[in-house]
Amino acid sequence: MPKAFNTKTATRGLELARETLQIEADAILALKDRLAGDVGAEFARAMEVLLACTGRVVVSGIGKSGHIARKIAATLASTGTPAMFVHAAEALHGDLGMITRHDAMIAISYSGEANEFISIIPFLKRMGAPLIAITGNDKSRLAQLADIHLHAKVDKEACPLNLAPTASTTAALALGDALAVALLDARGFREEDFAMSHPGGALGRRLLTHVRDVMRTGDAIPAVRPEVPLTTALLEITRKGLAMTAVVDENFRVLGVFTDGDLRRLIEGAHEFGALKMSDVMHRNPRTVGPDQLAVEAVEKMEEFRINQLLVTDADGRLVGALHIHDLTRAKVI
Structure with missing residues (x-):
């Protein structure tokens, strides 16, 4: 049975809310510092691969990482990098046909051990499509088998049980946004370009209506x-x-x-x-x-x-x- 809501419950809720925001903010700041080191070099390599991609960037995940992957794909697509989301489990049951040798894949799995991705890797290797992995474990099979690995480890989840993906998904999302923004700038993407992919939005109307x-x-x-x-x-x-x-x-x-x-x-x-x-x-x-x-x-x-x-x-x-x-x-x- 749920506890009765009272002043004590509200106080505890606000305390946990502040703690959650602090943990997730700390995770992003730690990731920022990590970009100044080895992760930064891998990030630059990822940019190079994605800028050279003549097909689409296929962003994939499963579970909560799948939701993050879908958002990253949408952000890339709206900022000048053609991208699409493919569910890792669905990929094993026919959706691999959506991926070509001209594409590049970004695979998101915090553990780096999702069997769906491990099963996909041989297909990508035979095809010659580069694989960029975002994981929280640089010793994982996915990190080791990827062409480029972006390490997005967090010290702990915001969940009091340290179980529900919270800080880890926030870090992966922020890293995806950082990659999209870096690519946007490298492509010389402008307001007018953004408006072209958002014709129904306020910015699109302002920049496309004569x-x-x-x-x-x-x-x-x-x-x-x-x-x-x-x-x-x-x-x-x-x-x-x-x-x-x-x-x-x-x-x-x-x-x-x-x-x-x-x-x-x-x-x-x-x-x-x-x-x-x-x-x-x-x-x-x-x-x-x-x-x-x-x-x-x-x-x-x-x-x-x-x-x-x-x-x-x-x-x-x-x-x-x-x-x-x-x-x-x-x-x-x-």
């Missing part, structure tokens, strides 16, 4: 000639729903803009609206953006000048689109 993807075009663009009366322009603003209209010449080159804000200022000045033409009231040299610019650049310009709309012009200054801040919000650029 003004042309979200701007309003054709009949949706509010535009009038400079000689038209202000009252006609107001009807255009109302129809198009952008709270502004562009003022263009006969070649659709932008001459100016008139916004709701300009209208409010006119009202405050008690002008005689019936006699005003757009050339009298338009704001000349309006802020514009190009269709091939990133949508996030349009956001930055709106924020800089505290405006909610932008005209989109081509290289010759011709009006090709219009953009409202709501368009950017709907596209989730903001």
